[in-house]
Amino acid sequence: MKTKCLRCLNEDLTLFGNDQGILYCRRCIQFGRLNLGDQDPVPILKKFAVSKDSWLKPDQEDQREKKNSISIQENASVYKPKLKFELTPFQKKISRQALEAVLSHKDCFIYAAAGSGKTEIVLESISTYLKNGKSVCFAISRRQVVLEIADRMTAYFPDLKVSAVCEGYPENKEDLYDSDLIVCTMHQLYRYPHSFDLLIMDEVDAFPYAGNETLQAITLRACKGERLLLSATPDAEIMDAIEQKKMVLCELFQRPHGKPLCVPKIKKCSKWMQSFLIAVECKRLIHEKKQILVFVPRKIDGKWLKLFLSLIGPCELIHSQIEDKDMIMNRFRKKEYPILVTTTLLERGITVPDVQVLVYRSDHSVFTCASLIQIFGRVGRAFNNPYGEGICYCESKSQPMKECVSILRRMNASLQAELYEDED
Structure with a gap:
């Protein structure tokens, strides 16, 4: 054997x-x-009958016959997402491209800038699969983002049963296998071997999924159909798959409000001067009634910087070992305190309107190019506040910082080119 x-x-x-x-x-x-x-054992998803005529993989002989085995039924209103806004023309274009890719039995990667509406772009694919009796899962690396996405999906599909599957959820264990849509962490996919016709995977370049062969094998095993991968920072493995035509690429660098992405300023000075300048900047931003995220490379940096910044105004600290993370985030969103010191825990998946971002010791090895792009992707996401401050404080300008600035500028240049083409 x-x-x-x-x-x-x-x-x-x-x-x-x-x-x-x-x-x-x-x-x-x-x-x-x-x-x-x-x-x-393969679980029985009660909402979906196990069918012998499941869609076939691209390398199977009768793929051509199965290509049209799913039809878009526009009158299936229960599966139509209920949006309080309209997608932009660019979002609609990418949404349709992604749907066409997965309906053609091809995996698809959506390369989208932070804040461009990746979640909303995949709603059409989710809707189409669900109303044709196909099983769908939305998988993300981090628990807090699972809960946020599950809430949004519940709002978009109010007539469907959406279950969050992560630490502490669902409260009713029957919901593990009795839901229209599963939103879970990558780890929880071990519960669902050979279960999903469409597996949507957000932030596939992030910890703990990236580089984890065990998790990668488990996610592949959970998918019996197509995969929709999402990220603002694709890694080399994804780009290689795209170059080898193993995956369809869709790009969206425009946010719904159409304004450019935040490109960080860089201020070089000693570590001690960095903390002083951050305090000065926080005082100015508090006067302007702004919310501030201060990123630090290590928990120990966060502990003393929180104490120092508390002299300026109300301040909290959050990192992976803090137990009441949900409460801290809720209070920050409610503006009960203006400054939140954080590790890279909050680099992805969170949205705080009108937030400003400062990075202490941005030349530390913890802050990779992908990490910095995600961090400054927190800025300028809201329609009524499309601009904001993003500042790197460092002793020297690291290569990841240079690459981050270069990529964000290139995204903005690409956005301008698309806008000009659209006008023509």
Whole structure:
């Protein structure tokens, strides 16, 4: 028998345990013990009948016959997303391109700037699959973003049952397998082998999914149809797949309000001067009644910087080991305090209207190019506040900082070119 785990595809003999002659995989044991040769049972999703004529993979012979096995039924109003706004022409264009790709049995990557409305772009694909009896899952790396996306999906599809699956959720365990739409962390996909006709994966370049072979194998196993991948910062692996025509690329660098992305200013000075300048900037922004996110590379930096900035105004600290993260974020959104010091925990997936972003020690190795692009993507997302401050404080200008500025400028240049073409 070939030594291969059927859950995480592990073939490394050193990562198998031996229990009285029975081999089991240790690489994915966090998801429960799985003996060599065994498979996790395929769950029954009560809302979706298991059909023998499931869509076929692109390499299967009768793909052409199955290509049109799904039709867009415009009168299925229960599955039509209820939006209080209209998508922009650019969003509609990318939404249609992504839908056409997955209906053609191709995986699709949506390369979209932070704040451009990635979630809204995939609503048409979700709607089309659901109203044709196909199962859909929206997977994200972080728990807090799962809860936010689940709330938004519930608002967009008020007549459907949307379940958040992450730490502490769902409260009713029956909802794990009895929902119209699942929104979960990447880890929770272990519950759903061979379950989803459409798997939407947001921020695929982020921790803990990026570089994690176990999670990547589990997500592939969960998808029996097509994948829609989303990110503002694609990694080399994704770009290679696009170049090799294994994935369709859709690009959107325009935010709904049409204004350019925030390109950070860079201020070079010593570490001690950085904290002083951040305090001065916070005092000015508080006077202007702004909300401020101050990013730090390490928790220890956050602890003392929070104490220092508390001399300027009400301030809180959030990082991965803080227990009451949801309460801290809710209070910050309600403007109960103007300054929130954070690690890279909040670099992705959160939206705070009219927030300004300052980065302490931005030349630290924690702040990669992708991380910085995401961090400054928090700025200028709201229609009524499309502009904002983004400042890097550093001792020297690092390569990731240079790349971040270059990419954001290139996105803005691409946006201007698209606008001119549209006018013509």
